[in-house]
Amino acid sequence: MMRAVAGLLPLALLATLPVPAYAHLVNSGLGPFYNGTLHLLLSPADLLAVLAVGLLAGQSGKASARWAATVLPLVWGGAALAGLALGAVTGLGPLQVVLLILLGVLVAAGVQLSPSVMASLGALTGLVHGLENAGAFVASDSGLVAVAGAAAAVLVLTLLIAALAVSLRAAWTRIALRVGGSWIAAIGMLMLGWLLQGTS
Amino acid sequence: MTDIRLPPSRSTRGYQRWISPRNLLAVLVLLAPMTALAHVEGGAAGGFLSGMSHPVSGLDHVLAMVAVGLWGAQLGAPAIWLLPVAFPLMMAFGGLLGLSGIELPAVELGIALSAVILGALILGAIRLPLAAALLIVGFFAIFHGHAHGAEMSPGQSAILYSIGFVIATGLLHAAGIGVGLIHRWDTGRVALRGAGAVVMAGGAFFLWNALA
Numbered sequence: 001m002m003r004a005v006a007g008l009l010p011l012a013l014l015a016t017l018p019v020p021a022y023a024h025l026v027n028s029g030l031g032p033f034y035n036g037t038l039h040l041l042l043s044p045a046d047l048l049a050v051l052a053v054g055l056l057a058g059q060s061g062k063a064s065a066r067w068a069a070t071v072l073p074l075v076w077g078g079a080a081l082a083g084l085a086l087g088a089v090t091g092l093g094p095l096q097v098v099l100l101i102l103l104g105v106l107v108a109a110g111v112q113l114s115p116s117v118m119a120s121l122g123a124l125t126g127l128v129h130g131l132e133n134a135g136a137f138v139a140s141d142s143g144l145v146a147v148a149g150a151a152a153a154v155l156v157l158t159l160l161i162a163a164l165a166v167s168l169r170a171a172w173t174r175i176a177l178r179v180g181g182s183w184i185a186a187i188g189m190l191m192l193g194w195l196l197q198g199t200s
Numbered sequence: 201m202t203d204i205r206l207p208p209s210r211s212t213r214g215y216q217r218w219i220s221p222r223n224l225l226a227v228l229v230l231l232a233p234m235t236a237l238a239h240v241e242g243g244a245a246g247g248f249l250s251g252m253s254h255p256v257s258g259l260d261h262v263l264a265m266v267a268v269g270l271w272g273a274q275l276g277a278p279a280i281w282l283l284p285v286a287f288p289l290m291m292a293f294g295g296l297l298g299l300s301g302i303e304l305p306a307v308e309l310g311i312a313l314s315a316v317i318l319g320a321l322i323l324g325a326i327r328l329p330l331a332a333a334l335l336i337v338g339f340f341a342i343f344h345g346h347a348h349g350a351e352m353s354p355g356q357s358a359i360l361y362s363i364g365f366v367i368a369t370g371l372l373h374a375a376g377i378g379v380g381l382i383h384r385w386d387t388g389r390v391a392l393r394g395a396g397a398v399v400m401a402g403g404a405f406f407l408w409n410a411l412a
Binding site: 044045048105108175178179181182183185186187188189190191192193194196197 | 281284285286288289291292293295296297298299300301357358359360362363365366367370
């Protein structure tokens with residue numbers, strides 16, 4: 001037992017090595033609220049996740065879209081606040097990417113989810129991205145306000161995207177939506193490859 | 201041995217006159233290395249632009265992408281949109297294989313063959329069952345993704361490169377579909393088959409190069 005623990009010790013030490021976070025807020029010049037908003041708008045991975053949830057929610061119908069637009073920003077903000085209070089969580093990149101692939105494939109397949117399933121997927125996306133982004137808000141003087149700004153951006157974007165997707169009636173627009181889903185899944189798969197290679 | 205000292209010639213005296221601390225300093229300044237400015241474009245925009253330009257920069261890739269759109273338009277619904285949905289997914293899967301270090305045999309051959317076969321299918325206006333069409337497009341997409349998806353320059357943003365790469369590929373499909381819509385007219389149908397012949401000829405050229 002002791003030998004096994006001793007063998008694992010170097011690995012454990014290696015795992016505790018600090019890695020650069022590259023997670024500072026961009027200064028918008030308009031205060032912490034807009035710094036948080038801008039942080040989301042300048043984070044392609046977070047934007048893609050919001051886009052994927054919005055498209056899937058809109059494709060699933062009005063009820064699912066309402067649930068997703070409520071749950072995603074709430075959980076996103078809540079998770080970021082939890083990370084702010086308890087310490088940022090890192091290493092969620094692979095989970096984010098797998099989630100992105102799943103959301104993209106569901107959009108591409110034209111799947112319509114029930115409100116409860118859509119809300120659960122929205123909550124999971126919000127949790128993973130909120131926790132991962134907490135590191136950026138820790139560095140800010142007014143982390144709470146910055147989180148509010150980012151969550152507000154998530155809310156507005158999800159509402160706009162889901163509303164657009166719900167309103168699509170013409171056949172070619174529904175097809176374009178599914179093509180968009182395949183693009184999101186493709187980007188996710190390439191990202192998974194970069195992660196496996198250690199480039200990302 | 202007698203030490204022979206030659207009187208300094210006129211030209212030597214001129215040379216010595218030039219060796220002054222000030223001129224030496226000037227020479228040293230001239231020898232200072234300059235910035236090479238020979239690096240790839242960095243930053244977020246660099247990654248996106250690199251990803252966007254990569255599919256367009258290889259004619260073999262362009263031919264196959266446009267051919268997928270052309271064939272989809274020729275086959276009509278639902279292939280017209282199912283093929284461009286399937287291609288990026290399978291292409292990204294090929295990229296994933298490449299990035300994971302899983303080698304594929306004869307990648308360049310597969311890419312060239314994709315243009316030859318897709319061109320031949322368009323030229324012959326061959327209507328295959330949807331599953332077979334998806335299988336053909338998906339199979340060749342893996343080779344394209346394997347070869348091109350992983351060619352990101354160092355120091356660039358991986359996610360923005362991926363976004364740019366997928367968008368550019370999708371736009372090439374859209375261009376193919378746009379051109380392929382001429383299929384609704386009689387003359388257009390003939391022209392579309394002619395475009396298939398051009399794709400096939402281009403593919404044959406790349407196939408020749410791959411085999412040479």
